[in-house]
Each structure stands twice: as C-alpha cells, then as structure tokens.
Amino acid sequence: MRARIRTARKAMVVAAVASLGAGLLAGCADDGGNGGSDSSDGDSGGKTTISVGLFGTMGFKEAGLYAEYEKLNPKIKIEQNVVERNENYYPALLNHLTTNSGLLDVQAVEVANIAEVTATQADKLEDMSKAPGVDKSKWLPWKWQQATTKDGKTIGLGTDVGPMAICYRTDLFKQAGLPTDPAEVGKLWAGDWAKLVDVGERYKSKAPKGTFFMDSPGGLINAILGSEKEKFYDSSGEVIYKTNPAVKAAFDLTAEAAEKGLVQSQTQFQPSWNSTIANNKFAAIACPPWMLGTIKGNAKPDAAGKWAVAVAPKGGNWGGTFLTVPKSGKNVKEAQKFVTWLTAPEQQAKLFKVQASFPSAPSAYTMPEVTGATNEMTGGQKIGPIFAEAAKAAPVQVIGPKDQIIMQGLSDNGVILVTKGKSAKDAWESAIKTIDNKLDQ
Amino acid sequence: MATRNDTAALPVKGGAAPGRPPEDAAAEKERRRRDRLSRRWQRDIRWSPYAFVSPFFLLFVAFGLFPLIYTGWASLHQVELTAPTDMNWVGLRNYTRIFDDDFFWNAAKNTLTIGIISTVPQLLMAMGIAHILNYKLRASTFFRVAMLAPYATSIAAASLVFVLLFGRDYGMINWALDTVGINPVDWQNDKWPSQIAVSSIIIWRWTGYNALIYLAAMQAIPHDLYESAALDGANRWQQFIHVTLPALRPTILFTVVVSTIGASQVFGEPLLFDANKGTSGGAEHQFQTLGLYLYEQGWVAQHLGRASAIAWTMFLILIVIGIVNYVISRRLRASS
Numbered sequence: 189m190r191a192r193i194r195t196a197r198k199a200m201v202v203a204a205v206a207s208l209g210a211g212l213l214a215g216c217a218d219d220g221g222n223g224g225s226d227s228s229d230g231d232s233g234g235k236t237t238i239s240v241g242l243f244g245t246m247g248f249k250e251a252g253l254y255a256e257y258e259k260l261n262p263k264i265k266i267e268q269n270v271v272e273r274n275e276n277y278y279p280a281l282l283n284h285l286t287t288n289s290g291l292l293d294v295q296a297v298e299v300a301n302i303a304e305v306t307a308t309q310a311d312k313l314e315d316m317s318k319a320p321g322v323d324k325s326k327w328l329p330w331k332w333q334q335a336t337t338k339d340g341k342t343i344g345l346g347t348d349v350g351p352m353a354i355c356y357r358t359d360l361f362k363q364a365g366l367p368t369d370p371a372e373v374g375k376l377w378a379g380d381w382a383k384l385v386d387v388g389e390r391y392k393s394k395a396p397k398g399t400f401f402m403d404s405p406g407g408l409i410n411a412i413l414g415s416e417k418e419k420f421y422d423s424s425g426e427v428i429y430k431t432n433p434a435v436k437a438a439f440d441l442t443a444e445a446a447e448k449g450l451v452q453s454q455t456q457f458q459p460s461w462n463s464t465i466a467n468n469k470f471a472a473i474a475c476p477p478w479m480l481g482t483i484k485g486n487a488k489p490d491a492a493g494k495w496a497v498a499v500a501p502k503g504g505n506w507g508g509t510f511l512t513v514p515k516s517g518k519n520v521k522e523a524q525k526f527v528t529w530l531t532a533p534e535q536q537a538k539l540f541k542v543q544a545s546f547p548s549a550p551s552a553y554t555m556p557e558v559t560g561a562t563n564e565m566t567g568g569q570k571i572g573p574i575f576a577e578a579a580k581a582a583p584v585q586v587i588g589p590k591d592q593i594i595m596q597g598l599s600d601n602g603v604i605l606v607t608k609g610k611s612a613k614d615a616w617e618s619a620i621k622t623i624d625n626k627l628d629q
Numbered sequence: 630m631a632t633r634n635d636t637a638a639l640p641v642k643g644g645a646a647p648g649r650p651p652e653d654a655a656a657e658k659e660r661r662r663r664d665r666l667s668r669r670w671q672r673d674i675r676w677s678p679y680a681f682v683s684p685f686f687l688l689f690v691a692f693g694l695f696p697l698i699y700t701g702w703a704s705l706h707q708v709e710l711t712a713p714t715d716m717n718w719v720g721l722r723n724y725t726r727i728f729d730d731d732f733f734w735n736a737a738k739n740t741l742t743i744g745i746i747s748t749v750p751q752l753l754m755a756m757g758i759a760h761i762l763n764y765k766l767r768a769s770t771f772f773r774v775a776m777l778a779p780y781a782t783s784i785a786a787a788s789l790v791f792v793l794l795f796g797r798d799y800g801m802i803n804w805a806l807d808t809v810g811i812n813p814v815d816w817q818n819d820k821w822p823s824q825i826a827v828s829s830i831i832i833w834r835w836t837g838y839n840a841l842i843y844l845a846a847m848q849a850i851p852h853d854l855y856e857s858a859a860l861d862g863a864n865r866w867q868q869f870i871h872v873t874l875p876a877l878r879p880t881i882l883f884t885v886v887v888s889t890i891g892a893s894q895v896f897g898e899p900l901l902f903d904a905n906k907g908t909s910g911g912a913e914h915q916f917q918t919l920g921l922y923l924y925e926q927g928w929v930a931q932h933l934g935r936a937s938a939i940a941w942t943m944f945l946i947l948i949v950i951g952i953v954n955y956v957i958s959r960r961l962r963a964s965s
Contacts (some may be wrong), residue, residue: 279928286713308711459792463799604912608818625732626930629707
C-alpha cells in the first residue's frame with residue numbers, strides 16, 4: 189500500500205512537471221508569433237516592434253532601409269521574417285488570413301497571388317489608400333489597380349515591378365553573326381514576338397555548337413503573355429484562357445520555337461536550368477531586372493560583363509510585390525506609416541540600386557539611382573532607361589485569382605512537352621486537361 | 630472490506646456518556662485518516678491507469694480522430710482554402726468524380742508501380758545485407774550504424790542530392806552512362822526512368838532500416854539450429870533457406886506490411902524530385918503519387934473538399950490493403 193501511495197505521489201510529480209513543461213512550451217509558442225521574446229507585447233523598452241513577413245530576397249534590409257527608418261523613428265524597431273520560396277510562404281499566409289490569426293504587422297504578397305488576396309481576403313486587410321501620406325498618383329496606374337478591389341479598396345502598396353526586356357549574351361550573338369549593340373538588337377524584333385523567333389532561327393543557323401537561342405519554353409510563353417492586356421481572365425472576371433486567341437497564339441509560337449529547337453528543354457528555376465546558366469548554353473532570356481540577379485547567382489565569374497539588355501518586342505511585366513497591413517496586426521497605425529515610407533519613390537530607387545527590384549513609382553525613373561544604374565553582368569551598359577521604357581509600355585493587364593495555376597499548366601505541363609517531341613496539339617490538350625482539373629472546384 | 634473501521638464497529642446509539650474519552654478521539658482521528666487514505670487508494674487504483682493512458686488518447690482525439698471526421702465532413706462539401714468556413718453541401722459528388730478522374734487513377738497506378746519497384750528490391754537487398762552482417766565481421770558495429778545513416782538523413786537533403794545525380798544534362802549518372810557508351814537518359818521526364826529514379830531514393834533510404842530489423846530477428850535464432858543443420862551437411866545457402874527464412878517469417882511479414890503502408894503514402898521523394906513547383910509529379914504526371922495528388926488538389930489548387938475526398942479514398946484503400954495483409958498472415962500462420 190505504501191508503495192502504491194508513493195507511486196501516486198510520483199505520478200503527481202510527473203504530472204506537475206508535465207504541466208509545467210506544457211506551460212513553457214505554450215509560452216514559447218506565444219513568443220514565436222512575434223518573432224522574438226523581447227518583443228512579446230510589441231512594446232519593450234519603450235520601442236514599438238513592427239514585424240514584417242517577406243518571401244525570397246526582397247532586399248529591404250540589405251539596402252539599409254530598415255536601419256534608415258529606425259534612425260528616423262527612434263521609437264521603432266523592425267523585425268523581418270523571411271520565407272525562402274513564395275510557394276511555401278503564400279499557403280501559410282492564406283491560412284493565417286482565412287483564420288485571421290498569426291499575421292504579422294506587414295505581409296508581402298506576390299503579384300501572381302494579389303488578385304486572389306484582393307478578391308477573397310480584402311476584409312482582413314487595411315485599406316492603404318486611406319493611410320495618411322499615400323498618394324495614388326505616385327504609382328504606375330496598372331500597379332495600383334492590381335491591389336484594388338471592385339469597391340475601390342486598395343489593400344497593398346506596390347514595391348517593385350518586373351518590366352521585361354531581353355537579356356542576351358553578346359559573345360554568343362557575335363559568334364552567330366548577329367549584331368551586339370542593344371539598340372540594333374532591339375530593332376531586330378521590335379513590335380512582334382514572332383520576329384524574336386525569326387532571330388532565333390538566324391541564330392541557330394550559325395550558332396556555336398551545343399547552344400540554344402533561349403533558355404526554356406516556359407520562359408518564352410510567359411514573356412509573350414506578359415505583354416498581353418487580357419490573358420487568362422477577361423475584365424469581368426471570367427476564365428477565358430482556352431478561348432482567348434492571344435493565349436493560343438502565344439502557345440503555338442512557343443511550340444514552334446520548341447519544335448525548331450530554338451529553346452532548350454528546361455523548366456525555369458530548376459537545378460538543371462541553373463546549370464545551363466553556369467554552362468553558358470543559351471544566348472537570350474526574357475529578363476525583368478531581378479533576372480539579372482538570378483543570372484549573377486548562377487553564372488560563373490567569367491560571364492560578368494558579357495550580357496546586355498535590349499528592349500523586348502512588346503512591353504510587358506513579370507513579377508512584383510505588394511506590402512499589405514493586416515487589420516489584426518499589433519501595430520496597425522505604425523505599420524501603415526512604415527509601409528507608406530518604404531514604398532515611397534525615393535526608397536524604391538534605393539532598393540533598385542542594391543537589389544535590382546525595379547520601382548513601381550514612375551517619378552523614381554528620373555532619379556540618379558535608376559538612370560545611372562549599371563549591372564555587373566551587363567558591364568557598363570546603363571540599364572535603368574530600358575527597364576523604365578518597358579515599365580511604361582506594359583499594358584494594364586487583367587490579372588485573375590488563378591493566373592499562377594494556369595501559367596504553370598501552360599508551361600510545365602504544356603510547351604515543355606513539345607521539346608520532348610510531342611506535337612503542339614497534343615501538348616495543348618495535355619495542358620488544358622491539367623489546368624481544368626485544377627480549376628474545377 | 631470487513632476490516633474497515635466504519636463497517637466493523639457501528640457506534641452505539643443512545644449511549645449515556647456525554648462525551649467521548651480522549652483515547653476514543655485519537656482512535657477516531659486515526660480511523661478517519663486511514664479511511665481517507667483508503668478512499669484515496671481506491672480512487673487511485675481505479676482512475677490512475679486512465680490518467681496514465683489519457684495523454685495518448687487526448688492527442689489522438691485532437692490530432693487524429695477529429696481531423697479524420699472533419700476531413701470526412703469536408704469531403705461532402707465544396708470548400709476552398711481561401712474560405713475554409715464557407716462550405717457548400719455537394720453530397721457524394723467529390724467521390725463520384727474520382728471514378729472518372731484520370732489524374733487520380735494515374736496517380737494510383739504510379740503509386741502501385743513505384744511501390745513495387747521500390748519495395749521488392751528493397752526488402753530483398755535488406756535480407757541479403759542482414760545475412761552478411763550476421764556473420765562475424767570486423768567493425769560490425771560500424772557497418773550496422775552505417776546502414777542506418779540514410780534513414781537518419783533528411784529526406785529533403787537526400788532528394789536534392791538525387792536530383793543532381795539524376796540530372797539529364799549535367800547529372801553524374803548520365804555522365805557515368807555516357808562513359809560506357811549508353812545514351813543519356815531523361816530521368817525526370819520519361820515515365821519509367823523517372824519512376825525508377827524516385828524508387829531509388831526510397832530504396833536508398835529504407836534498405837538499411839529493414840536490414841537492421843532482419844538482423845535483429847536473425848540474431849534471435851538459436852545457434853543450435855545452425856549447428857545441427859551443419860551436422861546434417863547443409864551448406865550456408867541451405868541453412869539460409871531452411872533455417873533462417875522460416876524463422877524470419879513473422880519479421881518478413883511485418884516489414885512487408887510496414888513497407889506497403891509506407892509505399893502507399895509516398896510523398897516527399899516525388900515532390901522533391903520534381904524540384905520545380907513539384908506537385909504535378911513531372912510534366913505528364915508520370916511520377917505523381919496519390920499523396921502528391923492529394924497535396925496538389927488541397928494546397929496548390931486549393932480545393933479542400935476534393936482533397937478530403939481523395940484522402941478518405943486513400944484511407945479506404947489502406948484499410949483494404951490492411952485486410953488483405955491480415956488474411957495472408959493468418960493463412961501463413963495456419964500453414965506453419
């Protein structure tokens with residue numbers, strides 16, 4: 189009996205330890221939500237901590253913008269929480285938004301997801317157009333429009349855009365007997381994507397052995413569609429990708445390029461695609477400013493300075509981010525102030541200088557950070573004006589909630605198959621079957 | 630029970646004494662104390678076991694049973710990830726459409742073929758390795774620990790390395806094939822090569838694990854059996870067939886069941902092998918498994934209702950597999 193009582197006492201001790209442990213765990217979990225134990229109430233030592241949720245390398249910290257803001261506002265401390273890939277960041281953000289919990293003070297949203305967030309989660313986000321100091325006219329009109337709901341609420345302020353140009357290897361172009369000067373190269377295909385494919389054929393006829401004109405079918409179709417006003421949705425929000433002649437034309441042109449062997453059989457951002465950059469196996473690539481960073485990240489040192497940037501056949505956009513302020517955040521007012529400052533033209537220009545994220549505010553295009561910008565990969569060429577031109581030429585594109593899924597289906601499950609020897613018709617069938625299955629609720 | 634004070638001695642009613650004597654009070658106090666302890670002990674005996682097992686069941690209810698039932702409920706609705714509380718009743722539509730969903734059956738077929746080409750060689754190799762490790766070897770502990778190393782490696786890290794090895798243009802395996810004069814194989818985009826590549830990741834990871842299970846079972850086989858078999862003139866191979874294998878039968882069955890369940894849930898390897906966005910299992914869904922298809926429907930296409938229906942269908946398939954395993958094992962036990 190004594191032994192049993194002792195067992196019971198032991199059990200009590202165990203239970204006490206267990207509950208204490210659980211309490212500690214819960215305590216940790218609480219802190220985790222704020223990204224640091226010293227900021228559990230968002231206000232320690234008289235400082236307000238603004239937490240920022242980002243994906244990828246957005247470069248605010250690297251460009252010194254946090255430090256600058258903290259200097260301007262001594263009572264503010266900024267903490268960022270970065271998730272490497274948007275594919276992982278976005279579902280988690282969506283979860284937090286739908287449950288309206290666990291949101292940071294500032295949350296970034298990628299342009300491919302902004303339509304879905306705007307359409308379905310607007311009630312959980314602050315209307316940034318009403319924030320003090322926000323001036324709609326500072327942004328490119330299409331950029332502003334992308335984060336605006338039907339009833340006129342603007343849930344996110346644009347940071348960067350991805351105006352598209354064509355980056356090409358001057359050394360490979362030269363060997364293939366093509367001009368190398370950016371202005372002349374731009375003229376080769378001005379106004380029509382089909383001309384770009386023609387240049388590809390010229391390239392192929394005298395190409396250095398083992399090289400391709402472009403990197404991937406997915407990159408090409410994405411570039412063509414990036415310059416269309418309507419691609420997958422019409423302005424009333426209907427899915428039209430299957431019937432839109434522009435989409436079919438882009439698909440067929442890409443398939444043609446693939447059949448002729450002008451694009452390499454790669455899927456962008458895969459490790460083997462990274463290797464093709466390192467091994468200098470293609471001559472041109474559709475290229476928003478941030479792509480120069482990707483090239484630099486993968487290329488061998490000897491490729492520096494061998495690239496150049498030419499105007500794309502048509503102005504288009506690829507990529508870009510918005511900063512939103514969730515209503516359930518701890519420091520909504522401070523966060524709005526911070527986001528307003530961070531997305532102002534001056535800061536966007538500074539970001540471009542460091543991170544090659546192109547400003548979404550046209551007044552930044554005349555600032556010396558943009559006009560004088562050069563890039564390590566492109567040598568002494570002044571790249572700012574070319575991208576500014578592309579940004580102004582980009583259409584006000586209708587973007588829809590499922591753009592990412594449709595684009596992915598067309599490239600990963602469609603045109604890539606043509607490089608594997610499938611006919612364009614079969615590849616199209618295969619792509620729309622995959623897309624329809626994913627769109628069907 | 631009869632020794633309990635309160636039942637053994639009833640207080641006499643209508644006693645003349647106005648107050649109890651001091652010894653009586655002490656005894657009463659002692660009686661109450663023991664009474665209290667006894668009651669506590671009884672409660673202890675009765676409820677403590679439940680308290681001790683409750684953590685598992687509470688966790689199971691919270692993270693197992695509730696999600697299971699809720700998934701079942703969601704599978705009868707049209708629900709989107711963008712608004713999980715907004716459910717539209719659609720009855721069995723999510724289930725009926727599975728019957729003519731080519732992608733589901735393609736995934737089911739892939740799961741089966743990847744399961745076979747990964748499980749069968751894996752268990753055969755594990756058996757062979759265990760047999761070798763069962764001999765007296767120098768540094769046998771080293772070999773045994775080394776066998777378990779792949780199992781301890783992160784699946785993500787392993788898969789990423791395999792992606793590089795299996796690369797079409799710059800992969801090491803194609804380079805090796807090239808040096809012996811074989812044309813490069815497109816390991817990611819052709820159906821069978823991609824399935825073999827995915828299976829090889831699974832085999833690499835789990836062979837050592839199974840080998841150690843076999844080894845443990847082999848070491849439990851009495852040595853006399855081998856000695857008498859040797860006296861009867863059986864060579865090593867005959868000993869393996871006639872002594873080791875029959876003794877290992879329950880262990881083999883166990884590994885087959887565990888591997889089958891594991892194979893039907895393969896997810897991480899194909900997801901990471903398609904290092905892009907991953908969930909399609911290749912451009913033509915050539916290595917998309919059921920787990921991957923479920924994930925694609927739920928988290929990429931954001932159709933929680935459809936994903937739930939797929940999850941429940943997989944659950945039912947697993948139950949069928951479990952029953953088949955059970956029947957086979959009963960047959961085997963009856964025959965031995």
